[in-house]
Amino acid sequence: MMFECDKCGLCCRHIDLIPQIKEFDTGNGRCIHLSENNLCRIYPDRPEICNAERMYELYFKDKMSEEEYVCLNKLGCIRLKKLDGNG
Numbered sequence: 001m002m003f004e005c006d007k008c009g010l011c012c013r014h015i016d017l018i019p020q021i022k023e024f025d026t027g028n029g030r031c032i033h034l035s036e037n038n039l040c041r042i043y044p045d046r047p048e049i050c051n052a053e054r055m056y057e058l059y060f061k062d063k064m065s066e067e068e069y070v071c072l073n074k075l076g077c078i079r080l081k082k083l084d085g086n087g
């Protein structure tokens with residue numbers, strides 16, 4: 001999959017927007033598993049909602065092309081960067 005993540009960590013600092021992993025929220029939207037250098041401490045075992053490739057295979061591949069899916073994911077990142085004042 002050609003999804004390019006710049007490791008800004010924003011998605012992991014706004015998990016209050018992701019109901020599936022609300023139990024990881026430290027109280028301000030930051031995931032308990034996010035390290036200081038913006039990496040996921042449980043990356044190999046991260047939940048499926050955090051795994052773009054797996055989400056595509058499980059839920060989206062019958063609904064859209066991989067290209068469309070990557071594009072929607074990128075739009076989500078851009079939206080988060082704008083919310084954070086970097087867009």
Ligand code: SF4
Nearest residue numbers: 005006008009011077
């Ligand atoms: S917001 Fe997007 S670019 Fe930033 S870490 Fe998350 S997936 Fe990567």
Ligand code: SF4
Nearest residue numbers: 012031033034040050
């Ligand atoms: S589990 Fe890992 S990938 Fe998922 S939100 Fe937390 S730090 Fe990010």
